[in-house]
Amino acid sequence: MTNTETRKDMSKKILYAMTAVLMLISVYMVFSGYSPIPVSTKEATGDPNNFKIFYFHVPIAITAYVAFAIVFASGVMYLRSKQQKWDIIALSAAEVGVIFAFLTLVSGSIWARSAWGDYWVVWDVRLNTSLVLFLIYLSYLMVRQAVEEPEKRARLSAVFGIVGFIGVPLSFMSIRLWNKATIHPVAELNYTTMSPLILTFFVNFAAYLLLVISLIVFKIENEQVKEKVNELKRQKNL
Amino acid sequence: MKFLEIAGKDLKAEFRTKQMLNSMMIFAFLVIVIFSFAFGNESSILIPGINRKVVDLLAPGILWIAFTFAGMLGLSRSFAGEKEEGCLEGLKLCPVDRSDIYNGKVLSNAVLMFLMEIITIPIFVILFSYGIKNIPGLLLVVLLGTCGFIFVGTLLSALAVNTRTREILLPVILFPVLLPVILSAVTATGTMLATGEISEIMGEIQLLAVYDVIFFIVAQMVFEYTIED
Numbered sequence: 001m002t003n004t005e006t007r008k009d010m011s012k013k014i015l016y017a018m019t020a021v022l023m024l025i026s027v028y029m030v031f032s033g034y035s036p037i038p039v040s041t042k043e044a045t046g047d048p049n050n051f052k053i054f055y056f057h058v059p060i061a062i063t064a065y066v067a068f069a070i071v072f073a074s075g076v077m078y079l080r081s082k083q084q085k086w087d088i089i090a091l092s093a094a095e096v097g098v099i100f101a102f103l104t105l106v107s108g109s110i111w112a113r114s115a116w117g118d119y120w121v122v123w124d125v126r127l128n129t130s131l132v133l134f135l136i137y138l139s140y141l142m143v144r145q146a147v148e149e150p151e152k153r154a155r156l157s158a159v160f161g162i163v164g165f166i167g168v169p170l171s172f173m174s175i176r177l178w179n180k181a182t183i184h185p186v187a188e189l190n191y192t193t194m195s196p197l198i199l200t201f202f203v204n205f206a207a208y209l210l211l212v213i214s215l216i217v218f219k220i221e222n223e224q225v226k227e228k229v230n231e232l233k234r235q236k237n238l
Numbered sequence: 239m240k241f242l243e244i245a246g247k248d249l250k251a252e253f254r255t256k257q258m259l260n261s262m263m264i265f266a267f268l269v270i271v272i273f274s275f276a277f278g279n280e281s282s283i284l285i286p287g288i289n290r291k292v293v294d295l296l297a298p299g300i301l302w303i304a305f306t307f308a309g310m311l312g313l314s315r316s317f318a319g320e321k322e323e324g325c326l327e328g329l330k331l332c333p334v335d336r337s338d339i340y341n342g343k344v345l346s347n348a349v350l351m352f353l354m355e356i357i358t359i360p361i362f363v364i365l366f367s368y369g370i371k372n373i374p375g376l377l378l379v380v381l382l383g384t385c386g387f388i389f390v391g392t393l394l395s396a397l398a399v400n401t402r403t404r405e406i407l408l409p410v411i412l413f414p415v416l417l418p419v420i421l422s423a424v425t426a427t428g429t430m431l432a433t434g435e436i437s438e439i440m441g442e443i444q445l446l447a448v449y450d451v452i453f454f455i456v457a458q459m460v461f462e463y464t465i466e467d
Contacts, residue, residue: 128421
């Protein structure tokens with residue numbers, strides 16, 4: 001193993017370790033009673049304890065946006081440079097992003113059941129745009145599946161990754177644009193003072209951001225190994 | 239102005255056979271007929287409380303289902319025809335910018351789709367004996383919605399035709415990206431049909447216009463990568 005490879009390996013291990021530690025801390029902070037449960041009905045209806053989902057739901061949603069932004073950026077980079085590494089990054093970010101978008105819907109539904117009484121509110125703009133976002137990146141994976149040639153697959157999926165990014169600003173802006181057509185609240189947090197709520201939120205946010213990055217790095221590694229195996233197979237056949 | 243010639247070529251080929259136009263129109267007509275059978279007498283029931291008929295609430299949805307499904311037929315054939323006999327290679331050899339090919343295709347698709355819509359709306363009015371409150375407003379909404387549909391649809395049609403599953407893939411990848419357009423177009427159409435107050439739908443019109451502009455520009459930039467080989 002060369003020097004740079006060992007250094008890369010070390011930094012990956014540090015990343016994974018940091019993620020694990022932060023995840024544990026964040027879970028402890030949420031469930032230990034350190035983080036407050038707002039009692040005002042504006043912030044949480046139903047069982048006040050359901051507010052704890054906030055610490056998972058919001059960071060997961062934002063990190064899904066981050067993953068999709070990576071798909072968009074690496075799509076642009078691929079079309080400019082035609083280097084395969086950008087395609088691998090886009091695929092990894094899309095797969096992780098789809099999982100996180102799905103988890104956003106699941107955690108939101110559980111919270112909605114407790115706070116609003118139903119898992120899903122039909123014709124609610126925020127819920128619909130989040131669902132659309134999930135569907136767009138599902139079809140991104142469909143596009144990848146439908147093309148066999150690696151170069152063409154990378155090119156076409158990069159185009160779709162750029163087009164599909166429209167879902168992210170739309171989902172993010174939906175509660176601000178159509179605040180009448182949704183019962184989903186906007187998180188109005190006072191970031192200037194370090195209250196326990198803000199601190200817990202930030203620790204959770206950092207934990208989920210690191211988790212997304214670790215998963216993407218993990219998936220990229222996976223794809224590179226797959227690439228190597230394919231290369232070896234081709235050599236054997238020749 | 240080279241794109242006019244590409245659109246002209248497409249439309250000339252289309253009007254010789256009228257294959258696509260006929261199937262789009264008949265399909266849209268059938269969708270309306272199926273809805274009129276499916277909802278039948280129930281559509282004229284007055285809903286107590288809000289003083290509106292059932293058809294008032296269903297109308298925008300029925301119209302846009304007919305538009306999008308019939309439009310999808312046209313889009314899926316738009317580039318599939320070029321794939322045969324190497325026509326796409328011929329087009330790419332033309333001394334024009336790649337985005338001109340896109341603009342030409344957009345124009346010819348849009349003409350076909352508007353023709354289909356202009357016929358479908360009166361059929362809908364007759365079959366459901368329905369009165370439209372604000373016709374210019376409705377046409378504006380339909381125009382903006384259709385532009386969004388065609389801008390994204392033409393780009394993704396070029397993308398889908400290069401894949402293994404071709405026509406089957408197009409609806410799967412197009413509908414999620416289109417949902418914002420359909421969502422706001424349906425809401426705006428509903429207002430235009432029922433009250434006709436244009437001031438009530440400014441938000442939707444803005445969203446549709448912004449969506450159209452964004453996708454027109456994005457498509458100009460990325461279209462060449464979909465047909466490159």
